[in-house]
Amino acid sequence: MSDRYESAKAIYAEYGVDTEAAIAALQKIAVSLHCWQGDDVKGFEPHEGGLSGGIAATGNYPGAATNKEQLFEMLDRTLAGMPGAHKINVHAIYITNWEGKAPDRDALEPAHFADWVTYAKERGLGLDINPTFFSHPKAADGMTLSHPDKAVRDFWIAHAKCIRKIGAAWGKELGQPCVNNIWIPDGLKDVPGDRIGPRARLKESLDEILSEKYDPAYLIDTVESKVFGLGLESYTVGSHEFYMNYAAKNGILCLLDNGHFHPTEVVSDKISSMLLFADKIALHLTRGVRWDSDHVAIFDDELREICKEIVRCDALDRVIIALDYFDASIDRVTAWRVGLRAVRWALLNALLLPHGKMKQLQDANDFGPLLDLQEQCKLMPLGDVWAELLRR
Ligand code: RNT
């Protein structure tokens, strides 16, 4: 134990905070690392055409992974020495195993992702999964599960079903639930002529996808809302209201991406409300700069506030944490590591706050002392506790 840690421990103890308990709690929290930061969301499908769906990875810094071997090696460097439990979040376009002609997305099987399971098993990692509803000719006009053409909808329904089956197989194989997150790009550039039609079709498609039942010990389904996408500025079929209601009614989880709300609307304020009505929720942690720009997550006010809410709602086992950003302007491993570390710092910070004292001050209308205490907490020796964690 270093002198600095000894001193930090004593300082926190003065506020009634136990640093040992915080360190132990942090180690148990799982964070899912998004595989798509390593190659700017390109994936391994041998298809032409770039990233679509109204999202964009900007920048041309060298070093993006161009194949699975490179991506695996970069993931290893990212996770090296990083405290805590980890999962890898895999998108369907990161298919690793096939012979001859690559299968289309409606024909994917667990065997097509065998290398991911091997990778995860060898390292004791969990896996999460995502159907990919973008970067494909059948998503070219910006509609997938809500497309007016039934044949197009059916293709994407079949894709989502394949992915759920693969996710459930991973959950079973790795002995921990696999989170299957459904995000679709569906929307319109300009003022819609019909808002309810696409939403009704999306609802029907989701019902069909979820009609196959899997053991929740292996598969957890989440749905992710959004406000707008590039070229899809006027209307998003899968809005927050749509998915919040869909999830509540169908016993699946709502996923909140903190880049997917209006700029002054914060996810940190939504967590407590969601948790009063849902057993669990899921998060995509990112950093939107002026828009849903998917900058690398950093130790900023909102990330700290989100983590504070998870801890003070006593919801560490009810909030599923994943990262979601893509920056092609810097080294990809640095991008991954900085974001992952920021989440760990924010969680550790949250675990080290005197929540009981703050609640007590609020309930007693002692708002001056509450403000004062919150400010003092910002200069607490968090870095010394982190250094001790790394040392151990
Ligand atoms: C897009 C969503 C979605 C994607 C990934 C690649 O705005 O945030 O989660 O980032 O599926």
Ligand code: ZN
């Ligand atoms: Zn997201």
